[in-house]
Amino acid sequence: MTSPPLLDIKNLTVEFATRRGAVQAVKSIDIQVAKGETVAIVGESGSGKSVTSYAVVRILDRAGRVAEGAISFSGIDLVTADEAQMRDLRGREISMIFQNPRAALNPIRKVGRQIEDVLLQHVQATRATAREKAIEALTKVKIARPEERYDAYPFELSGGMCQRVVIALALACQPQLLIADEPTTGLDVTTQKAVMDLIVELTRERGMSTILITHDLGLAAAYCDRVVVMEKGKVVETAAAADIFRNPQHPYTRKLMQATPRIGMSLADLLPDAPKGPPAEAKAPQVTPAGAEPLMRVENLVKAYPRPSAGSFLAKFTGKVEPEKAAFRAVDGISFTLARGETLGLVGESGCGKSTTSMMITRLIDPSGGRIVFDGADIGAIPAKSFAVSPMRRRIQMVFQDPTDSLNPRFTAERAIADPILRMGGISGRDALRARCEELARLVGLPVELIDRFPHQLSGGQKARVGIARAIALDPDLVILDEPTAALDVSVQAVVLNLLEELKGRLGMSYLFVSHDLNVVRLLCDRVIVMKTGAIVEEGTAEAVLGNPQAAYTRELLTAIPHPPM
């Protein structure tokens, strides 16, 4: 790094005007990006990582402004450059790609035209050559049949495909710097790998510099040369990717790194300063020996949805009747058992049917076929509508994916926890109820003084605890965990996972853990079921399935997880 860096951020402070005065989102940070270098900015929500990138291209919202510092890009001062100059730089020299690719594209303009707009703006093409160049850009990001895709609208493309288009758009003018802001958040792990591989390949090929903004330390370390860790608006550590896992310097990095689930860790390892112990010993004895009657047996479970009738109404008039399409089978005849005291992982990418399965088992929706035998009774036969009054209801509970969405904004934490008790618990008297709620709060580690608060007065982790307290309020036998940590930061996730594990042992519950994150599944689950397009592709102990996968799809999933250098 002898030549001057391509991008040099010095002492940058970004302020936002709010009701309560100016708030500093980024505080005196320094970041350098050399030519051809790939730098990751890693941080949890609120760290200021995205704001930094917006300040670089100067697309901060009206309320935000650079309060102090300098940003220099190949010798140009981006803080003081005039708007016309900035416009020329954006898209031509510095490009950005964002998370949620579908929303990042104009929904009512053909994707080809959107690429042309950028090419024409920066005089990289003329009206005559624009189409050809746009198709070329689509070809470069390995979109199949680019000529056809040129005429597609974003809603006609998949999420991964949209992200490719966004990349094509960003790289169309051969910029020197690409800023990728959480480019793969919300995409499936295999799609994530494909997109990240593509970004790295294309930028390396062109000798471009890249800034990858992410919350995922593993992703950052796997794909970048250097990692910048941000916390609450400050840069706390900058190190080579290879060093950051091996030898983190700052306590925050250590905490973050530790909380990121990886191979060879135990749940307790995720927590800072926790007594380390062999992970397996606590788990093993709880599971009932093979041969005993399992807690739940799912047999040939099916959920089919009728396809929207494809026959156009004109066709009906002209008498052309299209053949009736088979119903869409979201879950296609799966069978498995869940032993008492076991944690069973249900893994797969979006659309594989894992959530539908869990909804059927919680009896929120009715299966189209098959049996769900729970403790000897076929609960699948009880209609979802009347399951609320079934004595079985209290034995099967669920922790939801989004802690915010799953709490009634008008109920206090106490009222939320008390709800199942009020309906089915048989505890009478205000004091007894209050005592039980406080007991549950203590059990899930929610400070008792917080239980009179409303959800918007609680943090994400606290809301998650309320959700868990509600689920265990009636001592259920089975708790379905539907991606319970997907909406949480890694450090909070680590805490919540440990809490869940501890509660299971204390209360003698069984878990069905639905997740897309194999690293988390590995930590928490005894056995794993891998699902794809409504069917089970592989089943076995967590160790066997994740350590020595038999199905090609499982292997694909596993290799798609970013592997940071160890």
Place this chain on the structure above:
Amino acid sequence: MNDMSQILKKEPEPAPGEALSAESLPAKSSPVLRFEAPPSTSLWAHARYIVTENPVTGLAFGLFALILLAALIGPSIVPYDPLASNTNAALQAPSRAHWFGTDQLGRDIFSRVIAATRLDFSIAVFSVALVFVLGGLAGVMAGFFGGWVDKLVGRIADTIMAFPLFVLAMGIVAALGNSVTNIVLATAIINFPLYARVARAEANVRREAGFVQAARLSGNSDWRLLLTQILPNIMPIMAVQMSLTMGYAILNAAGLSFIGLGVRPPTPEWGIMVAEGASFIVSGEWWIAFFPGLALMIAVFCFNLLGDGVRDLVDPQRRN
């Protein structure tokens, strides 16, 4: 359990810290949006903030108090009998004796304008209350239960919406007969689709919300879900809807009486008074139509501002 409580202390502090965070992980909106909506500490503080930050809303609340006062005690404090004609004092311009002047029959326009408040206000309140109950309930049930209830409510709303609303109100009053009750009914009917649709959409969104599903798992029946989970959460939105349609209800009622439907002379009512003064405009006696029209305008203006204010109060995020 020991290390659990340790972890506890290490967790970030609740909401205030979060509200300041500049970005959220699966951020759906621009990061800065979150700065704009700090957690409301209390409804009261928020109300005070709204009124002080936006003096126009404060003004609207003041006007509303005046209108309410005029509606309650107006008829008993006016200087003249609103119905007493005095041909000696016909068509007088505004003066000390007659602040708003007199009409062609010598009736005091100020007294008539004030006295009319009660009638216009009641028409608006009763029609809005009626449609709030009917439209709101129908919409919530349609959104929550779906199926045939949804189809039926949707069909009724669509049929009403197939008419230009004022024209339908004309038709209804013409057919049912010329009376104040029928004006209230007609105004409620033409507002039905609006209420039903808002309530339906809100209930429908929440039907699949996590907290409703969670309540289902807690053993709540459908009806209980509707009453404890859905209704309380859409009440604020319906309240905004109510205050926003109050102005429209008054305008509608006045419009109907302007063309001779509903209220009959000599009853003081703003719309009919404007109609009576209309023919004098071309000869320059502006005050006969002007003051009742002004009163009408101020009332509607006040309700519209109030609607915005209530919306700010209820839903800080939607303020713009």
Place this chain on the structure above:
Amino acid sequence: MLKMIGQRLMTTIPSIIGVIIVTFLLTRVLPGDTAAYFAGPAASPQAIAEIRGKLGLDQPLPVQFVSYVTALLKGDLGQSLTTGQPVTRDIAARLPASAELTLAGLILAMAVALPLGVLAAVKQGSWIDHLCRIVATAGVSLPVFFTGLLLVYVFYFLLGWSPAPLGRLDVFASEPPGVTGFLLIDMLLARDLEGFRAAFSQLILPAVTLAIFSLAPITRMTRASMLAVLGADFVRTARASGLTNGKVIGTYAFRNAMLPVVTTLGMVFSFLLGANVLVEKVFAWPGIGSYAVEALIASDYAPIQGFVLTMAVMYVALNLMIDVLYGVIDPRVRLEG
């Protein structure tokens, strides 16, 4: 596209059926003796009975409904007692006047509202934004008949700039040959510039009255949807790729922002057609609105029924056009049907 229009056409059928049933119910089933209404207040019991027989009101309801629909299909809306003409003919003669007024009002409103709303959103917090806010709130608060009267007082009585508010043409101007029924266009076709000026000066005040009224919802919606779109991810992408402000606002934001505005037009038309009645009364405009008001005063019910039905059918047709327009802008609707 054709498929989309076809599908949309099908959905108007239940609306039309609903409209026909409602207009039928309004006069036949609801309390009050329809025959007495139709006979007028001065009719003897004998005359009422005669009318009842003549109208088929002694028949059972379904039979009445069938004969009502049959008559409708023949274009028969009954006779007006006041004009002595078939209602269909009266309405057909007066419809162009109403249509010309409504369209003029709408075009005027759009011409002001769209730029105002866009500017207010782009320059959020500036004076133009405040102006937009005032226009939006004041516009919906002004009773349309009151605005009309104020304009008449100022521009006719005080300033004398406008002609007397008495119809489409003053008594001295001669009617052009009726080609389109729209006076402005017919005058131009007849190359009668003086006549055009006369018609224009009669039209301007009522059109402005209507425009002020319908300005508010369009401005409000334009501003709100423009603001929402300007905050959308794809606008951020467009900005981050260095597109000019004009391109971002014009091509990217505006077209997307128009989608909700086009939807709002349906409601605006509902307001406009209703307000039209009041404006026609204020300006003695010889359209179908004032026809209905005159009939109301004379308790002449066939024209009112015909008027309500005509308005509803027109409104359904307008909504159909709005949906087609929406499909033109939004490929998601067009392609998925």
